[in-house]
Amino acid sequence: MAVSVQMPALGESVTEGTVTRWLKQEGDTVEVDEPLLEVSTDKVDTEIPSPAAG
Secondary structure (H helix, E strand, C coil): CCCCCCCCCCCCCCCCCEEEEECCCCCCCCCCCCEEEEEECCCCEEEEECCCCC
16 A cells, blocks of 8 residues: 655755655565655755554
């Protein structure tokens, strides 16, 4: 089942970000809150957690 992943608010002045690296491959097992991808903005680089298990 596909799950939509949205970039969380990373600060008041951050309006866009770029996915710099996927930490999971298609078909991998993922747990809730497990790091899923890395996002880079002009202010911060951070890992985005999985919103669902699967």
